Amino acid sequence: MHRHFLLHKPHGFLSQFIYQKKRSKRLLGELFDFPEQTMAIGRLDEDSEGLLLLTTDGMMSEIIRSKTIEKEYYAQVDGIITEEAVSQLKSGVEIGFKGIRYTTKPCQARIIDELPSCIGQGRRIRDERHGPTSWVSLTLTEGKFRQVRKMTAAVGFPTLRLIRVRVGSLELQNLKAGEVKEVDNFLI
Numbered sequence: 617m618h619r620h621f622l623l624h625k626p627h628g629f630l631s632q633f634i635y636q637k638k639r640s641k642r643l644l645g646e647l648f649d650f651p652e653q654t655m656a657i658g659r660l661d662e663d664s665e666g667l668l669l670l671t672t673d674g675m676m677s678e679i680i681r682s683k684t685i686e687k688e689y690y691a692q693v694d695g696i697i698t699e700e701a702v703s704q705l706k707s708g709v710e711i712g713f714k715g716i717r718y719t720t721k722p723c724q725a726r727i728i729d730e731l732p733s734c735i736g737q738g739r740r741i742r743d744e745r746h747g748p749t750s751w752v753s754l755t756l757t758e759g760k761f762r763q764v765r766k767m768t769a770a771v772g773f774p775t776l777r778l779i780r781v782r783v784g785s786l787e788l789q790n791l792k793a794g795e796v797k798e799v800d801n802f803l804i
């Protein structure tokens with residue numbers, strides 16, 4: 617019988633259970649007593665937060681990581697993002713990936729005026745003396761290495777904080793940072 621989990625990954629954790637390099641890192645096993653053979657479906661980098669799905673079912677992992685499942689991210693960006701920049705994001709922008717130039721697929725993008733409570737305060741990014749920030753939602757079906765960060769930087773608004781809020785129909789909802797919820801299955 618396979619087991620499935622939703623996790624609100626906090627900032628500062630790697631999306632893995634084993635890390636064999638010299639520097640010590642915070643790993644998912646510190647957050648919950650997951651069963652053996654549990655794997656993260658996709659990844660969020662150490663600086664990113666939000667919804668991470670975990671399972672003991674490798675086939676489920678393949679399905680969710682496919683290019684048919686939407687992943688929605690909220691990005692806090694440096695400056696007040698413009699409608700022009702959002703339009704560029706929607707159309708696809710050129711980023712670097714594995715040493716080559718890559719144009720991202722068209723996606724959904726919109727300015728966020730009010731954050732949902734599940735986002736929380738998070739870590740302090742900076743104060744008002746360093747200029748204004750704003751939030752944008754990006755919904756993608758692809759997931760290149762640090763893609764959202766590269767996309768917002770490509771349109772002139774570097775990402776300061778990144779939170780995945782949705783994978784398919786599964787949402788971050790009311791999970792607090794570090795909280796884990798076991799579910800019967802992933803109804804994507």
